[in-house]
Amino acid sequence: MTEVEKCAEELARSIEKSPERQRLEEAKKRIDGNEELRNQIDNFRRDSYLSQNTTNYQNELEVMQNLFNEHQKVHMNRDAAEYLDAELSYCRMLQKICLRILAISDLQLDNLEDAIKVSE
Secondary structure: OOHHHHHHHHHHHHHHHOHHHHHHHHHHHHHOOOHHHHHHHHHHHHHHHHHHHOOOOOOHHHHHHHHHHHHHHHHOOHHHHHHHHHHHHHHHHHHHHHHHHHHOOOOOOHHHOOOOOOOO
């Protein structure tokens, strides 16, 4: 096993033990078994993702208003709100790790920046 592979394994173990991951796992336990709540959360997650990654909406304002309303409805449930907040924290941690690795990758992607969108 190379040094990089060893470090990758250590990073994976650190991620699994991180407070962000532990918080997400605890939040998952609280919504497990509630199929209706799980579906509501997943629908919101899907709609949120699509609104951020699709550009051909005919009525963007209406889409954003519907997403806001859906956000309000889902977040009325404390367990759903905690799950979504924990998931966001976990994803942000993973994003920072990926951005750090990409920063030293030297892949020469400058000519592809119109096709690659990375938000910080």
